[in-house]
Amino acid sequence: MPGNFQNNVNYCKFYFIFADINHAIMKTVLSIFLSAISFVGISQNLTDSLLLYYPMNGNCLDSSGNGFDAVVVNADLTTDHNGNANKAYHFNGIDQYIDWPNDTLLHPDLPVTIAFWVKYDVNDYLMSFLFDTDYAENNYSGIHVNLDPGMRISFAFGDASGSTAPSARRSKTGTTVIQTGIWYHIIGVIRGATDMDIYVDCINDGGTYSGTGGNMEYTGSPGSLGRVDTDVNPGPPHYFEGSLDDFRYYNRDFSSSDIEKLCPFNSIFETSIDKINSYPNPTMDYLSLDNIDDDVKQIDIVDIFGNIVMSYSIETSLNVSGLQPGIFFLRLIDANGSIKATSTFVKL
Known part of the structure; x- marks a missing residue:
């Protein structure tokens, strides 16, 4: 009996120690879970401050409700990032582009968030200039996006000072080397000269800042998909060669939970x-x-x-x-x- 009693006492000690450990683990897990739920909950609706939205489902009509339908100039419908025919636009890198209306609402102050799917056809940064929210000749203004010579995504805004030198822009360039023939989901959140975030396939891409330009300004020109004019000399702009899909343009900052809401299949x-x-x-x-x-x-x-x-x-x-x-x-x-x-x- 004394031996059995001692065994029972030891068992009870072990049981309560084990129960205490499990209780501590469950408290930790619950705390982590509630923190995550709180994090996910702090976000806005994806239609909040949405300026324009081009799903590109057979046309370039604006689905934001603001009526900013675009004018397609030669660009061709193509297969989208989900493999659906005629649900995206392809640009030939020569003379194809899409212009949206010239409206002051589309020339907002910062912060701005822009999201889209993109696939590049060629390994040439000079044919990677994707869009400009204020298309002006020989003048950095509004926001434009392209790849740098190392094939990394770059978001920039210009001060409309009449130059395309680094002294007229502020940029952030990511770290992911973009491959041709692959669809990428890109999100850019631009808050200020040294406060930008670039997400490549829903991962914050880090990156480096460059340029010494002033505050973002506009020339009062319409935005354009498929071309950017960065040449100080007279001549054609840089055209984009590749495919573009599901383009969204917001006049607000995006929190991490907003990014998660917008993230596609690989969130x-x-x-x-x-x-x-x-x-x-x-x-x-x-x-x-x-x-x-x-x-x-x-x-x-x-x-x-x-x-x-x-x-x-x-x-x-x-x-x-x-x-x-x-x-x-x-x-x-x-x-x-x-x-x-x-x-x-x-x-x-």
Whole structure:
């Protein structure tokens, strides 16, 4: 009896210690979950401050409700980012473009958010000038987007001072090297000269600032898709060669939760691509992965703000002990930069 009694006492001690540990874990998980719910909830409707929206579903009519239908000049309908025929526009890099109306509402002050799908045909930054919200000859004004010589996405605004030199603009250039023949979802949030965010496929792309221009100004010209005039000499503008789809233009800042709402199939919370098993979940130090495809070359850990916080070469056991407690997302990337599989885990 004394032996059995002692065993029962030890069992009870173990049970209550185990229960206390589980209770602490559940409190931590609940706290993390409630924080994430709070984060997701602080956002606006995607129609708030939407200036114009071109889904490009067989035409370039404005779906924002503001009536800013565009005029298509030679651009051809093409297959969109979902594989649907005649649901996007292709530009030949020679003489094709789309102009939207010249209205003061489309010349807003900062902040501005612009989102779109794009696919580049050629590895030539001189044929990457995608759009200008104030198309003026030989004059940086409004906001324009292009690739830099390293094929990285760049958002810029001009001060309308009559120049196309760096002294007339403010720019931010991302870090992702854009590949030809691949659809990318791009979001640019422009708040000020050194306060911009670029998202490539829903991931904050970081980047560097350049230019010494003044505040953003306009010349009173209409915006144009498919061309930007950055040449100080008389001559044709730079035309875009590639495809454009689902173009949105907002007169407001976007929070991280707004970005998440706008993110397409490969968002950080939901995805239609493959899932991968990760365990234990929640975890405090190591996370194990099962059945990694042979074509996966990199594993990224992404936080709820869309930032890559860790990257690994191919490993089946990841050391995550250095992460702060929270909800994180795994992305398994192939050699082409495409997401092959995802998973979600909680770090205690």
